[in-house]
Amino acid sequence: MQRWRTLELPWRGVDRLGEALELRMSEPRDAVAWVEHLQRITTETPWMLQSDEDPLPTAGEQRGLIEEYGIRAGSVAICAVRPGEKGILGTITLASGRSRRTEHVAELSMGVAKHAWGRGIGRLLMDAALTHALASRIVKRVSLSVFHDNEVARRLYERVGFATEGVLRRYVRMGTHHEDLVVMGIWLEDEAPTAGGLA
Numbered sequence: 001m002q003r004w005r006t007l008e009l010p011w012r013g014v015d016r017l018g019e020a021l022e023l024r025m026s027e028p029r030d031a032v033a034w035v036e037h038l039q040r041i042t043t044e045t046p047w048m049l050q051s052d053e054d055p056l057p058t059a060g061e062q063r064g065l066i067e068e069y070g071i072r073a074g075s076v077a078i079c080a081v082r083p084g085e086k087g088i089l090g091t092i093t094l095a096s097g098r099s100r101r102t103e104h105v106a107e108l109s110m111g112v113a114k115h116a117w118g119r120g121i122g123r124l125l126m127d128a129a130l131t132h133a134l135a136s137r138i139v140k141r142v143s144l145s146v147f148h149d150n151e152v153a154r155r156l157y158e159r160v161g162f163a164t165e166g167v168l169r170r171y172v173r174m175g176t177h178h179e180d181l182v183v184m185g186i187w188l189e190d191e192a193p194t195a196g197g198l199a
Protein backbone atom coordinates (compact mmCIF):
# COMPACT_ATOMS: atom_id res chain seq x y z
CA MET A 1 0.00 0.00 0.00
CA GLN A 2 1.24 3.51 -0.78
CA ARG A 3 2.28 5.35 2.37
CA TRP A 4 3.89 8.73 2.89
CA ARG A 5 6.93 9.83 0.91
CA THR A 6 10.14 11.53 1.98
CA LEU A 7 10.00 15.29 1.29
CA GLU A 8 12.88 17.45 2.51
CA LEU A 9 12.48 21.19 3.12
CA PRO A 10 12.77 23.63 1.50
CA TRP A 11 10.99 22.07 -1.47
CA ARG A 12 10.24 23.75 -4.81
CA GLY A 13 8.16 22.24 -7.55
CA VAL A 14 4.70 22.53 -9.05
CA ASP A 15 1.27 21.58 -7.78
CA ARG A 16 -0.99 19.10 -9.54
CA LEU A 17 -2.15 21.84 -11.95
CA GLY A 18 1.40 22.85 -12.81
CA GLU A 19 1.59 26.08 -10.78
CA ALA A 20 4.85 26.86 -8.99
CA LEU A 21 4.77 25.89 -5.33
CA GLU A 22 7.18 26.11 -2.43
CA LEU A 23 7.08 24.32 0.91
CA ARG A 24 9.32 25.66 3.66
CA MET A 25 9.65 26.00 7.40
CA SER A 26 7.60 28.92 8.57
CA GLU A 27 9.49 31.97 9.80
CA PRO A 28 8.49 34.75 12.23
CA ARG A 29 8.04 37.08 9.21
CA ASP A 30 5.09 34.85 8.12
CA ALA A 31 3.05 35.81 11.21
CA VAL A 32 0.62 38.21 9.51
CA ALA A 33 0.03 35.89 6.53
CA TRP A 34 -0.35 32.94 8.93
CA VAL A 35 -3.11 34.71 10.89
CA GLU A 36 -4.87 35.62 7.60
CA HIS A 37 -4.66 31.96 6.58
CA LEU A 38 -6.07 30.86 9.96
CA GLN A 39 -8.94 33.27 9.54
CA ARG A 40 -9.68 31.84 6.12
CA ILE A 41 -9.57 28.15 7.02
CA THR A 42 -11.64 28.63 10.17
CA THR A 43 -14.42 30.32 8.19
CA GLU A 44 -14.33 28.41 4.89
CA THR A 45 -15.22 25.01 6.36
CA PRO A 46 -16.85 23.69 9.55
CA TRP A 47 -14.00 21.20 10.12
CA MET A 48 -11.64 23.06 12.40
CA LEU A 49 -11.93 22.95 16.19
CA GLN A 50 -11.40 26.70 16.18
CA SER A 51 -14.41 28.53 14.74
CA ASP A 52 -14.98 32.09 13.59
CA GLU A 53 -16.40 32.78 17.07
CA ASP A 54 -12.99 32.24 18.67
CA PRO A 55 -10.43 35.03 18.76
CA LEU A 56 -7.51 34.70 16.38
CA PRO A 57 -3.99 35.21 17.70
CA THR A 58 -2.53 38.64 17.14
CA ALA A 59 0.39 38.86 14.71
CA GLY A 60 2.71 39.21 17.72
CA GLU A 61 1.29 36.10 19.41
CA GLN A 62 1.55 34.17 16.15
CA ARG A 63 5.17 35.27 15.74
CA GLY A 64 5.87 33.84 19.20
CA LEU A 65 4.14 30.56 18.31
CA ILE A 66 6.13 30.20 15.08
CA GLU A 67 9.34 30.84 17.02
CA GLU A 68 8.36 28.17 19.53
CA TYR A 69 7.68 25.60 16.79
CA GLY A 70 11.19 26.34 15.51
CA ILE A 71 12.85 25.91 18.89
CA ARG A 72 11.07 22.89 20.38
CA ALA A 73 12.58 19.58 19.35
CA GLY A 74 10.11 17.53 17.34
CA SER A 75 7.81 20.49 16.68
CA VAL A 76 7.55 22.21 13.33
CA ALA A 77 5.43 24.76 11.45
CA ILE A 78 5.49 24.38 7.67
CA CYS A 79 3.80 26.53 5.05
CA ALA A 80 3.00 26.17 1.36
CA VAL A 81 3.33 29.35 -0.70
CA ARG A 82 3.61 30.51 -4.28
CA PRO A 83 7.27 31.47 -4.70
CA GLY A 84 7.69 35.24 -4.33
CA GLU A 85 4.17 35.77 -2.91
CA LYS A 86 3.36 36.71 0.68
CA GLY A 87 0.07 34.86 1.11
CA ILE A 88 -0.03 31.33 2.54
CA LEU A 89 -1.92 28.55 0.74
CA GLY A 90 -1.55 25.80 3.32
CA THR A 91 -0.05 25.06 6.71
CA ILE A 92 0.77 22.04 8.82
CA THR A 93 2.05 22.01 12.38
CA LEU A 94 3.41 19.35 14.69
CA ALA A 95 3.44 20.12 18.41
CA SER A 96 5.49 17.65 20.42
CA GLY A 97 4.56 16.53 23.94
CA ARG A 98 5.84 18.59 26.84
CA SER A 99 6.73 15.82 29.28
CA ARG A 100 9.40 13.12 29.18
CA ARG A 101 6.64 10.55 28.84
CA THR A 102 4.96 12.26 25.90
CA GLU A 103 7.77 14.05 24.07
CA HIS A 104 7.74 11.26 21.46
CA VAL A 105 4.17 12.21 20.47
CA ALA A 106 3.42 15.11 18.12
CA GLU A 107 -0.06 16.51 17.58
CA LEU A 108 -0.77 17.38 13.94
CA SER A 109 -2.96 20.16 12.61
CA MET A 110 -3.33 21.27 8.98
CA GLY A 111 -5.39 23.34 6.59
CA VAL A 112 -5.32 24.31 2.93
CA ALA A 113 -7.16 27.32 1.47
CA LYS A 114 -10.32 26.16 -0.30
CA HIS A 115 -9.40 27.63 -3.69
CA ALA A 116 -6.25 25.47 -3.64
CA TRP A 117 -7.85 22.13 -2.66
CA GLY A 118 -7.30 19.06 -4.77
CA ARG A 119 -3.92 20.18 -6.14
CA GLY A 120 -1.88 17.83 -3.99
CA ILE A 121 -0.83 20.53 -1.50
CA GLY A 122 -2.28 18.73 1.54
CA ARG A 123 -0.43 15.55 0.62
CA LEU A 124 2.86 17.42 0.13
CA LEU A 125 2.47 19.15 3.50
CA MET A 126 1.81 15.78 5.14
CA ASP A 127 4.89 14.21 3.51
CA ALA A 128 7.04 17.15 4.67
CA ALA A 129 5.75 16.99 8.25
CA LEU A 130 6.21 13.22 8.60
CA THR A 131 9.69 13.44 7.06
CA HIS A 132 10.60 16.11 9.62
CA ALA A 133 9.10 14.10 12.47
CA LEU A 134 11.04 10.94 11.60
CA ALA A 135 14.28 12.88 11.12
CA SER A 136 13.87 14.51 14.54
CA ARG A 137 14.56 11.11 16.15
CA ILE A 138 12.40 12.32 19.06
CA VAL A 139 8.95 11.98 17.55
CA LYS A 140 7.83 8.38 17.20
CA ARG A 141 4.09 8.84 16.99
CA VAL A 142 1.92 11.47 15.33
CA SER A 143 -1.66 11.96 16.51
CA LEU A 144 -4.54 13.97 15.15
CA SER A 145 -8.26 14.36 15.51
CA VAL A 146 -10.69 14.89 12.67
CA PHE A 147 -14.42 15.47 12.31
CA HIS A 148 -16.15 12.15 11.57
CA ASP A 149 -17.74 13.54 8.39
CA ASN A 150 -14.54 15.14 7.01
CA GLU A 151 -14.13 12.42 4.42
CA VAL A 152 -11.44 14.05 2.27
CA ALA A 153 -9.18 14.62 5.28
CA ARG A 154 -9.80 11.12 6.71
CA ARG A 155 -8.97 9.52 3.38
CA LEU A 156 -5.75 11.52 3.11
CA TYR A 157 -4.71 10.46 6.63
CA GLU A 158 -5.54 6.80 6.00
CA ARG A 159 -3.64 6.80 2.74
CA VAL A 160 -0.40 7.93 4.40
CA GLY A 161 -0.75 5.32 7.14
CA PHE A 162 -2.79 6.79 9.99
CA ALA A 163 -5.10 4.33 11.72
CA THR A 164 -8.40 5.19 13.34
CA GLU A 165 -7.98 4.60 17.06
CA GLY A 166 -11.20 5.80 18.57
CA VAL A 167 -14.17 8.10 18.54
CA LEU A 168 -14.71 10.93 20.98
CA ARG A 169 -18.49 10.97 21.14
CA ARG A 170 -20.18 14.36 20.84
CA TYR A 171 -16.88 16.09 21.48
CA VAL A 172 -17.56 19.19 19.37
CA ARG A 173 -20.38 21.63 19.99
CA MET A 174 -21.77 22.88 16.68
CA GLY A 175 -24.44 25.39 17.65
CA THR A 176 -27.33 23.34 19.02
CA HIS A 177 -25.96 19.82 18.37
CA HIS A 178 -22.76 17.89 19.05
CA GLU A 179 -20.49 16.06 16.58
CA ASP A 180 -18.14 13.10 17.01
CA LEU A 181 -14.39 13.53 16.64
CA VAL A 182 -12.26 10.66 15.30
CA VAL A 183 -8.80 10.11 16.81
CA MET A 184 -6.11 8.83 14.44
CA GLY A 185 -2.46 7.93 14.96
CA ILE A 186 0.64 6.69 13.15
CA TRP A 187 3.76 5.01 14.58
CA LEU A 188 6.34 6.46 12.22
CA GLU A 189 8.84 3.62 12.09
CA ASP A 190 6.09 1.13 11.20
CA GLU A 191 4.96 3.16 8.18
CA ALA A 192 8.19 4.88 7.07
CA PRO A 193 9.21 4.82 3.40
CA THR A 194 12.04 2.39 2.76
CA ALA A 195 15.30 3.87 1.42
CA GLY A 196 14.95 4.39 -2.33
CA GLY A 197 11.43 3.04 -2.14
CA LEU A 198 8.43 5.30 -2.24
CA ALA A 199 10.24 8.64 -2.25
Ligand SMILES: CC(C)(COP(=O)(O)OP(=O)(O)OC[C@H]1O[C@@H](n2cnc3c(N)ncnc32)[C@H](O)[C@@H]1OP(=O)(O)O)[C@@H](O)C(=O)NCCC(=O)NCCS
Nearest residue numbers: 045047110111112117118119120121122123146152153156
Ligand atom coordinates in the same frame (compact mmCIF):
# COMPACT_ATOMS: atom_id res chain seq x y z
C1 LIG B 1 -8.07 18.09 4.15
C2 LIG B 1 -7.22 19.06 3.34
C3 LIG B 1 -6.04 19.50 4.19
C4 LIG B 1 -6.73 18.38 2.07
O1 LIG B 1 -5.92 19.31 1.37
P1 LIG B 1 -5.76 19.27 -0.23
O2 LIG B 1 -4.64 20.17 -0.59
O3 LIG B 1 -7.07 19.49 -0.89
O4 LIG B 1 -5.32 17.75 -0.39
P2 LIG B 1 -4.75 17.05 -1.68
O5 LIG B 1 -5.00 17.91 -2.90
O6 LIG B 1 -3.37 16.63 -1.39
O7 LIG B 1 -5.72 15.82 -1.80
C5 LIG B 1 -5.67 14.75 -0.92
C6 LIG B 1 -6.60 13.70 -1.47
O8 LIG B 1 -7.95 14.14 -1.33
C7 LIG B 1 -8.60 14.22 -2.61
N1 LIG B 1 -9.42 15.42 -2.62
C8 LIG B 1 -9.03 16.67 -2.37
N2 LIG B 1 -10.08 17.50 -2.40
C9 LIG B 1 -11.16 16.71 -2.68
C10 LIG B 1 -12.55 16.96 -2.83
N3 LIG B 1 -13.06 18.19 -2.69
N4 LIG B 1 -13.37 15.91 -3.09
C11 LIG B 1 -12.90 14.68 -3.21
N5 LIG B 1 -11.58 14.36 -3.07
C12 LIG B 1 -10.74 15.38 -2.81
C13 LIG B 1 -7.48 14.33 -3.60
O9 LIG B 1 -7.86 13.85 -4.86
C14 LIG B 1 -6.41 13.49 -2.95
O10 LIG B 1 -6.63 12.12 -3.20
P3 LIG B 1 -5.65 11.36 -4.21
O11 LIG B 1 -4.28 11.48 -3.60
O12 LIG B 1 -6.19 9.99 -4.24
O13 LIG B 1 -5.77 12.09 -5.51
C15 LIG B 1 -8.08 20.29 2.90
O14 LIG B 1 -9.22 19.80 2.25
C16 LIG B 1 -8.48 21.20 4.01
O15 LIG B 1 -7.68 22.03 4.46
N6 LIG B 1 -9.73 21.10 4.47
C17 LIG B 1 -10.29 22.02 5.45
C18 LIG B 1 -9.61 21.99 6.78
C19 LIG B 1 -9.46 20.59 7.29
O16 LIG B 1 -10.31 19.76 7.11
N7 LIG B 1 -8.33 20.35 7.94
C20 LIG B 1 -8.07 19.09 8.55
C21 LIG B 1 -8.62 19.13 9.94
S1 LIG B 1 -8.27 17.60 10.78
